[in-house]
Every structure is written in structure tokens, then in C-alpha cells.
Amino acid sequence: EKLESALLQNGNVLTVKFDSKGTTLNQEGQNTIKEIAERAKKFQNRQIMLVSHTDPLGKATKNLNLSHGRLMAVKDALIANGLSNRNIKIVATRGQLRTVKKVIEPRHQEVDIYLY
Numbered sequence: 001e002k003l004e005s006a007l008l009q010n011g012n013v014l015t016v017k018f019d020s021k022g023t024t025l026n027q028e029g030q031n032t033i034k035e036i037a038e039r040a041k042k043f044q045n046r047q048i049m050l051v052s053h054t055d056p057l058g059k060a061t062k063n064l065n066l067s068h069g070r071l072m073a074v075k076d077a078l079i080a081n082g083l084s085n086r087n088i089k090i091v092a093t094r095g096q097l098r099t100v101k102k103v104i105e106p107r108h109q110e111v112d113i114y115l116y
Contacts, residue, residue, distance in 0.1 A: 013113065013115075014035070014036055014113045015110050015111070015112050016029040016070075016111045016113065017029065017109060018070055018110060021066065023073050024073065029077075032113075033077040034081055036113055037083055040083055040087070041082060047089065048078065048087055048113060049090075049091060049114040050091065050112070050114075051111065052070045052090075052091070052112075053110055054066050054067045068090075071091075075090060
């Protein structure tokens with residue numbers, strides 16, 4: 001948990017954005033995945049933490065399922081680009097890490113990818 005907290009504040013992060021209520025990677029997201037995979041391949045033991053965000057509105061279960069679906073889309077794409085499953089950690093959230101306001105914002109529709 002200390003590592004996750006430090007990464008959220010200071011980590012090397014790239015972001016993959018999703019459409020509202022969507023779990024499919026668009027072309028920009030696929031390009032970001034390729035870039036991250038290339039960076040991570042340069043270092044054998046590089047770890048990756050994926051943190052998914054949804055808005056804090058609606059049912060928690062539905063939002064966590066959406067968050068998990070986005071995480072799996074990113075994770076599967078990273079693996080398809082040659083990264084090892086054992087180096088990827090996933091964290092699903094429901095807006096708690098970014099806001100206390102109950103509004104929908106574009107940043108609630110993304111997965112952050114931390115390299116460490």
C-alpha cells in the first residue's frame with residue numbers, strides 16, 4: 001500500500017482514455033500501450049501498476065465492474081505486446097482517488113499506467 005501511494009503521487013505515469021461506459025481500447029489507447037510495452041521491455045524486472053478510474057456516481061458494483069473491464073482491456077493489450085502477466089498489478093477504483101465531487105469528468109474514464 002505504501003508503494004501504491006508513492007506511485008500515485010510520484011510515479012512515471014501514462015494514461016489510456018476510454019469512452020464513457022466503454023471498455024474497448026481506441027487507436028490512441030493502443031498506441032499508448034505499444035509505447036509502454038516498448039519502454040518496459042528495456043528493463044527485465046520493470047513492474048507495471050494499472051489503476052482504473054470511474055466516476056463516483058451510480059451503483060458501486062456497476063462502476064467497479066466497468067473499472068475492472070477497462071483494467072483487463074489494458075492488461076490484455078500489454079500482454080499481447082509482449083509483457084509478462086506476473087509484472088502487472090491491477091487496482092480498480094470508483095473515483096475515490098481523484099475527487100470528492102459527485103460529477104462525471106473525463107478523467108474518470110481512464111486507466112493510469114505506472115512504471116516502476
